[in-house]
Amino acid sequence: MAEPSARPRLPEPLAEPSARPRRIVRDVAAAVGLAEGERGVDAVIATLARLEPVSIRRVSRATELPVPIVASVCGELRKRAVVAEERPARLTDAGRALFAHGELSLPSSAACRRCGGRSVVISDELHAVVRDVARLARAAPPPRLELDQCHCTVETKIRRVLALHAAGALVGKRVLLLGDDDLVSLAIASVVREFGSETTIARLVALDVDERILALVREGLAAAPFPWVCVEHDLRVRLPEELVGGFDTIVTDPPYTIPAVRLFLSRAAEALAGAGDVFLSFGSKRPGAARLAQQAITEHGLVIRSLTRDFNEYVGAGVIGGTSHLYHLTASEETRPLVGEFPGALYTADA
């Protein structure tokens, strides 16, 4: 358990973007009279950067903003030379320079064409990533069952990265892995090395209580093109101060007990920088567990954006049937942590 004095030094956050893009966003939000404010404009721009060229309708779906609002935001951005005149919508070079922080040219076939892009698939173009991640996963230490470790399959690690990307929660984001025995950090690094650039990820922090995991992650991230750090920490203790409010995207696969879910959601809420996304895996089969987990999600002011059954597959997980579900949660104005210090039993073996 990390003592305050042993708090890891974290890399300095990336330099804040210059004032100009922020002013543009503020002006556009005001010109449109957007209820969602600057966040809404940010979402439109981020979606343009990720999907361009892209139809207004598709931006509307991705941002959950009505079509006329998106059209109006794009109109204002055109006046400011951030969005180009052509259709479908795209950024200008100047707009890209101001707003597109890093990129990731994934094969477009990551979205499942057969079922209308409602799920992600690992296309053949990802074979180098699969090989790479499989090699790293083979080096993983055996799961410590008393910590509820249970490694997900190589395919699942990669599909999680694709799901993050498909949700707009990867490129340009500050990503926190709240526990990483699944080695999602290494899958992110592999995908970025193959298809991205050094600015694809603004910052990645892998936090775990198990030093064996962190040693492996450190080794695997050594050549990662983006800023990263590993933090040894027991989540029963509050987050190191440097992590509070510092992230856009949180990924976590906590022990499948309700106290653990509440604890991890609270730590996620602390770590989020206002808006942001939480990818929570959960698959307890105890009666009532799903209802209580969803109650915890609601009470934390988090919103379920999607819930995909059996998204995660695990190696040798007989009793839980080998799968769990992926919740994509987003923060709202009401998002807040509910658990402080946590003295209780955390793992299923303690329950």
Place this chain on the structure above:
Amino acid sequence: MAEPSARPRLPEPLAEPSARPRRIVRDVAAAVGLAEGERGVDAVIATLARLEPVSIRRVSRATELPVPIVASVCGELRKRAVVAEERPARLTDAGRALFAHGELSLPSSAACRRCGGRSVVISDELHAVVRDVARLARAAPPPRLELDQCHCTVETKIRRVLALHAAGALVGKRVLLLGDDDLVSLAIASVVREFGSETTIARLVALDVDERILALVREGLAAAPFPWVCVEHDLRVRLPEELVGGFDTIVTDPPYTIPAVRLFLSRAAEALAGAGDVFLSFGSKRPGAARLAQQAITEHGLVIRSLTRDFNEYVGAGVIGGTSHLYHLTASEETRPLVGEFPGALYTADA
């Protein structure tokens, strides 16, 4: 609005199954010491009937019961000659006669193979159904916008039926359509005519406030092979007594306001016979709407089993971006209606 005196006559419920299967279920639940009780055994048997021959692991996923529990239930069912000795698991002829109420031999390719069955697709084998439903849909009256009618596409109507079937919420079930301007009843009838039998659906009730819709549904269901009835009713008034507690599966696409969602969920909770499934479409883009809808779901004691973004596509629905999300909800011990008589504004135009 239907007066109590004008309450429609409903067909008699199907005869209760004989006492023997119920006794078997009770004995197996007791022998296994199942926390979920008879419901758990029912779920295992229904899954066997739907998917046989099927692995224990797949039954575990579908029922959310741990693998050893499913194995043990199947063991007890084998002793009673309901499940056959062979693997993967399947019913005996005697078991089928006792428990398999109707069937539906859909092309297996309804589950999307490319993304691991995580979504449903309309395979070529369904072309007759697509043609049939498209023909019926062309006869639909123009949407009454003041009732928030907004017809979903033919593909969506059929994919809803496939999603119901994939979730085990169609075969042998009593199905209630809480509002049916989407004509899902006709898509169900078409799929059953093509691939099912007269016992595939135990009973279907289409309820709507709009007599024009009901006239069309009545015409389309005239040749349906299962028991059905159309009910004209304004959901602001409580359900006709004969509908209370009478259904296993509810399908609804209410107006996208929070009061309407609360109202429709309350009516769904009233209509459910204890356990059961609710398929709710919702896609409001107002800020906070998703959070409030999920709060309403939790407060009604319903559990989100899956949430598929942009599952529903609509004809000419410019402003909402042409899509909404499909929530698959299941009832819990805590499920209860929260709204009684409803005097307020229901439709988005009134809000």
